[in-house]
Amino acid sequence: MATVARSFEFLRLDRTHIATPLHEAVLSEADLRGAQRVAIVASGTLSRSTSVIDELEAALGTRSVGRFDSVAAHAPRSSVFAVVDFVRATDADLIVTVGGGSPLDTVKTALVALAEGLTDSDQLEAFAISTGPDGERITPSVGSPPLRQIAAPTTLTGADFSDLAGCVDEPTQRKQLFSGAEIGPAAIILDPAITVHTPMDLWLSSGIRALDHAVETLCSSAPEPLADAGALHAIRLLARGLPATRADPDDLDARLECQQAVGLACAGLNRVPYGASHGLGHQLGAVFGMSHGHTSCVMMPHVMAHNLPATREAQGLIADAMGRPDVPAAVAVGELIGALGLPTRLRDAGATRELLPTIADGSIAHPWITGNAVPITSTDDLLGLLERAY
Numbered sequence: 001m002a003t004v005a006r007s008f009e010f011l012r013l014d015r016t017h018i019a020t021p022l023h024e025a026v027l028s029e030a031d032l033r034g035a036q037r038v039a040i041v042a043s044g045t046l047s048r049s050t051s052v053i054d055e056l057e058a059a060l061g062t063r064s065v066g067r068f069d070s071v072a073a074h075a076p077r078s079s080v081f082a083v084v085d086f087v088r089a090t091d092a093d094l095i096v097t098v099g100g101g102s103p104l105d106t107v108k109t110a111l112v113a114l115a116e117g118l119t120d121s122d123q124l125e126a127f128a129i130s131t132g133p134d135g136e137r138i139t140p141s142v143g144s145p146p147l148r149q150i151a152a153p154t155t156l157t158g159a160d161f162s163d164l165a166g167c168v169d170e171p172t173q174r175k176q177l178f179s180g181a182e183i184g185p186a187a188i189i190l191d192p193a194i195t196v197h198t199p200m201d202l203w204l205s206s207g208i209r210a211l212d213h214a215v216e217t218l219c220s221s222a223p224e225p226l227a228d229a230g231a232l233h234a235i236r237l238l239a240r241g242l243p244a245t246r247a248d249p250d251d252l253d254a255r256l257e258c259q260q261a262v263g264l265a266c267a268g269l270n271r272v273p274y275g276a277s278h279g280l281g282h283q284l285g286a287v288f289g290m291s292h293g294h295t296s297c298v299m300m301p302h303v304m305a306h307n308l309p310a311t312r313e314a315q316g317l318i319a320d321a322m323g324r325p326d327v328p329a330a331v332a333v334g335e336l337i338g339a340l341g342l343p344t345r346l347r348d349a350g351a352t353r354e355l356l357p358t359i360a361d362g363s364i365a366h367p368w369i370t371g372n373a374v375p376i377t378s379t380d381d382l383l384g385l386l387e388r389a390y
Contacts, residue, residue, distance in 0.1 A: 008226050008271060011163055012182050016263065017189045019256055022052065022152050023059035025189040026096055029150050030063060033186075039092035040067040041083060041107050043099030046154060050197050053098065065090040074175070074285050075105040076168045077121035083110040084118075087147070095149040097185070098194070100206065101157035101292060104185075107149050108165035111183040115145040124167065128176040129367060137273075137367045142180030151185035154198045155206035156258055157292060158213050160188050161266035168286050174362060175282035179270060188263075192255035200249060204340045205293025207242045207258055210265045211235065212296035215304065215333070216275045217268030218318060219311040221373045227268030234265035235321040239336065246340055273371030276385060277303040283363040284346075287355060294349040297342045302389045303372075304330035310373040346390045356386045 017025040030038055038060055040053060047053045047069035057064045068086045072079040083106055087095065097107045112118075112127055127140045151160040159165075163184035166175050195203065214231035217223070238261045244254035268274075280303075281295030308315060308330070315329035324332035334344060343349040346356075360382035363369050369376055376382060 008224060011161065011184055013161070013185065013188065015187050017187065017191075018260070020189060020191060022098070022189055022191045022194055023056050025152070025191070026056060026150065027059060029187050030060070030094060033094060035094035036063055037065045037091055037093045038063050039065050039087055039090050039095050041071065041095055041097045041099075041103050042067055042069045043071065043103055043154065044069045046099055046194075046197060052194050052197065056096070056098070065092055071099070071103045071106045073102050073289060074168045075102055075109060075166060076170050077124060078170065079106050080109045080113065080124075080167055081121050083107060084113045087114060093147050095147060096152065097149050098152045098154065100153065100155035100198075100202070101159040104151055104153070104157075104159035105165045105167065108159075108163075108183040109167040109178055111145040111149065112142050112165070112178050112180055114147070115143045115180060115183070124176075124178070127178055129179060131365050131367050131370050135370045137371070139179055142178070142183065144182050145180070148182060148186040150187040150189065152189040152191060152194065153259070153262070154195050155202055156210045156262050157206045158210050158262050158266040158269060160185055161263045162269045164270040166282060173286045175286040177367070190256060190259040192252040192259060195255050195259070196249065200246065201342070202291070202293065204242055204246060205291060205297055205342050207238055207293075208300070208337055208340070208342060209293045209296045210258075210262045211238050211333070212277055212300045213269055214238070214265040215300060215318060216278055217265070217272055218314040219275060219304065219307055219373055220268065220272040221275070221310075221371050222273050223314070224268060224272050227272055230264035230267035232317060232321050234261040235318060237261035237264070239322045242336070242340060274368040275303055275307060275372040276369055276376060276382070279366040279368035279372070280359065280363050280382065280385065282366065282368075283359050284351065287359060287362070288350050288352075290350050294343055297337045298344060298346050298349055298389050299385070301330045301334040301337070302385055304333065306385060307373040346386065351390065353390055356383060356390065359386060
């Protein structure tokens, strides 16, 4: 095999706080960064139904300039610009994002808008990642935002360990991707204690999303050894950590193990081409409101089976890492999903058959479809995958 010149760009991530209580880690980061005006963006449930955000505001004292807790699922543009307006109104110099993938993607996309001085949601179009006529990925340049975010994730989606954001254009129901070197978190806080408030279905399904990050890293059409190493260990940790937290929701050690697996699983996110599980997942989420965890639960085994001819060696490593060397990796993954009590069919996750052609049409140009390990060249190919998953 010929040596191909390439580069591997690391995240602009300064540090990860591991098992540090949320308020202690936030105060440490604020002190290190000289932040005096800290804005909090949090999931609505965590903000209104627990004391987590109240306690964080109390710890920050006069440095807290307010909270935004009206983030909408799947980060629609309207929600993004509501956060943009909030940040501008508070004159914040640091954002603390607490919650799952939707708050994190909303803030990341808002930082794109703030970096580029955007005032209208339609202006985001110019910064969306697209696919060129030859299938190449086109990523517009995004400048440095006027402030950074630090993130305390409460799910396992991996949005924290990423400089890639997903945002829905509501009129077209398209899930678009945005990227910028400094839109991802500058620091991440892994506090397992705040994750006990996360509904178990969301915790487990987002863990399967993390598993999907690892699987599609290993099964990439352009794999990278630096990313593969993390992905393999992430699979080992998730294969034991997710069943352990389902068996004992108060097992903070197992929760932390799952949280640490996410960082390993995301080593390839936005660094290597992913595949059709992620590509279809974005459109399934945009059209049906399906969580990314559930899209991975349903689509990942089918895409793995489709990609087996091109990824046989990688899938053997996946099966080994799951402790199931004697069964196909797609079967091992599917059985883990079923054992966790998660949906395994599109019909069980909220999809309707009559809209499957819409999903296929909206996904065919997605860069993670065009980069799939076994080429997908038509909407009929995608419909076949969706029908098998239905």
